[in-house]
Amino acid sequence: MVASHQGLAQRVSDAFWRRPRLLLLVLLLPPLLWLGVVYVGSLFALLVQSFFSIDEFTGLINYEVTLKTYAELLQPANFDIILRTTLMAASVTVAAAIVAFPIAYYAARYARGPMKALFYLGVMLPLWSSYLVKVYAWKLILAKEGILNWMVEGIGASAVLNAVLSMPVIGGGSLSVSYIGTFLVFLYVWLPYMVLPVQAALERVPQNLLEASGDLGASPGQTLRHVILPLALPGIIAGSIFTFSLTLGDYIIPQIIGSSRLFIGQAVYAHQGTAGNIPLAAAFAVVPIVIMGFYLWMAKRKGAFDAL
Amino acid sequence: MKKVLISTTILAFAGAGLAQAQMTEVGPGEGQLDIVAWPGYIERGETDAAFDWVTKFEEASGCKVNVKTANTSDEMVALMNEGGFDLVTASGDASLRLIAGKRVQPINVDLIPSWSTVDDRLKDAAWHTVNGEHFGTPYMWGPNVLMYNTEAFGDSPPTSWNVVFEEVTLADGKSNKGRVQAYDGPIHIADAANYLMFHKPELGITSPYELNQEQYDAALNLLRGQRELVNRYWHDAFIQMDDFKNEGVVASGSWPFQVNIMQGEGQPIASVVPEEGATGWADTTMMHVDAPHPNCAYLWMEHSLASNLQSDLSVWFGANPSVPAACTDGRGMQTAEGCTKNGLDDFEKIKFWTTPVSSCASQGECVPYYRWVSDYIGVIGGR
Numbered sequence: 001m002v003a004s005h006q007g008l009a010q011r012v013s014d015a016f017w018r019r020p021r022l023l024l025l026v027l028l029l030p031p032l033l034w035l036g037v038v039y040v041g042s043l044f045a046l047l048v049q050s051f052f053s054i055d056e057f058t059g060l061i062n063y064e065v066t067l068k069t070y071a072e073l074l075q076p077a078n079f080d081i082i083l084r085t086t087l088m089a090a091s092v093t094v095a096a097a098i099v100a101f102p103i104a105y106y107a108a109r110y111a112r113g114p115m116k117a118l119f120y121l122g123v124m125l126p127l128w129s130s131y132l133v134k135v136y137a138w139k140l141i142l143a144k145e146g147i148l149n150w151m152v153e154g155i156g157a158s159a160v161l162n163a164v165l166s167m168p169v170i171g172g173g174s175l176s177v178s179y180i181g182t183f184l185v186f187l188y189v190w191l192p193y194m195v196l197p198v199q200a201a202l203e204r205v206p207q208n209l210l211e212a213s214g215d216l217g218a219s220p221g222q223t224l225r226h227v228i229l230p231l232a233l234p235g236i237i238a239g240s241i242f243t244f245s246l247t248l249g250d251y252i253i254p255q256i257i258g259s260s261r262l263f264i265g266q267a268v269y270a271h272q273g274t275a276g277n278i279p280l281a282a283a284f285a286v287v288p289i290v291i292m293g294f295y296l297w298m299a300k301r302k303g304a305f306d307a308l
Numbered sequence: 309m310k311k312v313l314i315s316t317t318i319l320a321f322a323g324a325g326l327a328q329a330q331m332t333e334v335g336p337g338e339g340q341l342d343i344v345a346w347p348g349y350i351e352r353g354e355t356d357a358a359f360d361w362v363t364k365f366e367e368a369s370g371c372k373v374n375v376k377t378a379n380t381s382d383e384m385v386a387l388m389n390e391g392g393f394d395l396v397t398a399s400g401d402a403s404l405r406l407i408a409g410k411r412v413q414p415i416n417v418d419l420i421p422s423w424s425t426v427d428d429r430l431k432d433a434a435w436h437t438v439n440g441e442h443f444g445t446p447y448m449w450g451p452n453v454l455m456y457n458t459e460a461f462g463d464s465p466p467t468s469w470n471v472v473f474e475e476v477t478l479a480d481g482k483s484n485k486g487r488v489q490a491y492d493g494p495i496h497i498a499d500a501a502n503y504l505m506f507h508k509p510e511l512g513i514t515s516p517y518e519l520n521q522e523q524y525d526a527a528l529n530l531l532r533g534q535r536e537l538v539n540r541y542w543h544d545a546f547i548q549m550d551d552f553k554n555e556g557v558v559a560s561g562s563w564p565f566q567v568n569i570m571q572g573e574g575q576p577i578a579s580v581v582p583e584e585g586a587t588g589w590a591d592t593t594m595m596h597v598d599a600p601h602p603n604c605a606y607l608w609m610e611h612s613l614a615s616n617l618q619s620d621l622s623v624w625f626g627a628n629p630s631v632p633a634a635c636t637d638g639r640g641m642q643t644a645e646g647c648t649k650n651g652l653d654d655f656e657k658i659k660f661w662t663t664p665v666s667s668c669a670s671q672g673e674c675v676p677y678y679r680w681v682s683d684y685i686g687v688i689g690g691r
Contacts, residue, residue, distance in 0.1 A: 054678060077686030084689075139547070143554035173486040176555060177539035260492055260541035261689045270494075270681055277678045 050282035108202035144174035194239035201235025361617035371604035444594035446630035455562035489560035492541035564626035585657035616640035
């Protein structure tokens with residue numbers, strides 16, 4: 001009875017109190033709209049495009065649902081691109097995990113005070129400077145007449161470098177035009193995304209478990225394998241999701257460093273635009289989504305998310 | 309879908325009606341002018357105080373110039389389709405699309421006093437003239453030259469594109485393998501076709517942009533051989549310059565822009581338009597069919613031909629003026645030697661860029677551009 005005499009704000013407040021779900025709806029509506037329309041909507045528009053095809057003769061888009069464009073992905077030249085990108089992403093991820101683990105372990109278990117600050121600074125600093133600047137800097141470092149080659153020559157190891165570069169597939173004229181160069185730059189650029197989650201996971205490993213393992217007679221190696229690694233796995237998986245998906249989608253690094261062979265991102269860029277082959281570009285864009293979906297599914301099966 | 313179709317049809321008819329209406333007189337400026345342009349094309353002295361061809365125009369006409377830069381021809385076409393702009397500096401691959409899409413209007417050259425000073429070879433160029441109507445004024449043009457390192461070539465500078473297409477031993481005694489580059493865009497297939505046009509006349513290529521299946525396959529084969537020689541394809545002008553300096557690259561197709569900058573740095577670099585001729589680009593100032601400020605647009609087109617623009621832009625961009633007098637009459641900084649360096653005398657050797665389409669003039673059916681894209685990706689990938 002009293003409520004009817006009160007102001008609008010009061011009545012709205014009462015309505016929310018009586019129907020908690022209404023409040024929830026009002027609060028969730030803006031982010032849901034954002035996610036639904038802007039995020040999923042654009043993704044859906046892309047997916048739809050990939051089911052159309054391009055007319056062989058006129059170059060116009062044929063708006064009939066077909067799987068023809070996906071079949072085109074299996075053509076050798078296109079399949080090469082998918083394989084190349086996935087292999088690169090996988091090797092970058094494995095290498096990043098191997099390099100990041102000792103760094104993260106030291107930072108989580110041993111570094112104290114100023115050393116810890118230095119660690120955070122060291123890992124974060126590269127993230128503060130522009131991505132492009134870092135990639136261009138690496139181009140200069142890896143160049144044939146760059147500082148790395150000069151150093152290698154200085155210590156008389158040119159023969160070793162040349163032997164590495166003369167290997168088929170991964171070799172090339174110089175580090176900067178070979179897959180090794182592309183790999184090194186990817187590794188450098190995405191490493192912080194692996195170090196930080198691994199470090200966070202390692203910090204949560206309780207000290208008393210390690211002590212118990214030692215008391216029960218486990219060697220340090222056994223403790224690492226059976227206690228630390230399993231407990232740090234969620235961190236490694238989280239990091240690997242970053243490094244893997246970032247490498248899958250990147251189209252700038254392979255354009256500046258490497259042998260000009262295309263990666264998925266570059267293929268998408270090349271097919272839209274003047275070529276007007278939006279269906280094929282969309283089909284290419286779906287590939288990383290599928291690969292990542294598969295990857296997450298595998299990670300879940302391996303129990304990587306159990307600890308979350 | 310049907311609704312969209314109907315509205316596009318209506319738009320197309322409306323466009324067709326408007327496209328016929330040429331202006332008959334230029335009134336006073338409307339106070340504003342919106343131009344879609346390539347980066348570096350419209351300078352008001354803000355990048356470098358010496359390069360300014362806007363301020364004086366604004367003072368004289370009262371038209372405040374707004375520039376929207378676009379990085380690709382596709383962006384330009386998209387912006388013009390969106391509307392709200394007066395002018396665009398369209399390249400050969402965009403201009404015909406804009407005309408076909410009725411996004412630009414024919415211009416009345418009688419309203420542009422300096423039209424008579426335009427290079428006669430550009431006045432009726434196919435990329436802006438359709439059925440005798442001019443859809444814009446020529447802006448700038450330039451060749452894709454063969455840039456080379458003078459130390460590697462010594463006393464025998466290259467005279468043919470073969471140094472980038474086939475394995476040869478250079479004057480310094482080493483092979484060109486791993487020391488040459490090619491452009492990282494499908495349009496490079498045209499460069500290969502241009503080379504074959506000269507060396508394999510039996511293929512019967514008449515235009516490097518109009519290739520039938522057989523001619524196209526021959527060009528792709530040539531490019532597959534080139535892949536063995538090329539360590540990295542170039543995409544960005546500054547990365548290419550870096551590769552010439554730090555990566556041991558000694559020859560590549562390139563633009564006068566890179567040549568001028570590297571010569572300015574004292575690098576041992578020179579360029580040539582080889583015996584086979586070369587591909588090139590030519591841009592046109594085109595006017596939107598619904599230009600909101602038509603008088604300012606006409607005033608600018610006149611300004612673009614008459615003022616220091618042609619001369620100074622030619623220095624700034626390493627391109628050639630569409631008004632040959634701009635090289636010599638001292639209206640800006642360009643000189644006769646500078647124009648020669650930018651390739652002014654090579655006009656006849658240049659095949660200007662157009663988009664390859666399936667229905668081509670010379671032989672009925674040609675390989676369209678989207679296949680150039682997918683096949684060139686295969687070539688770079690080693691297929």
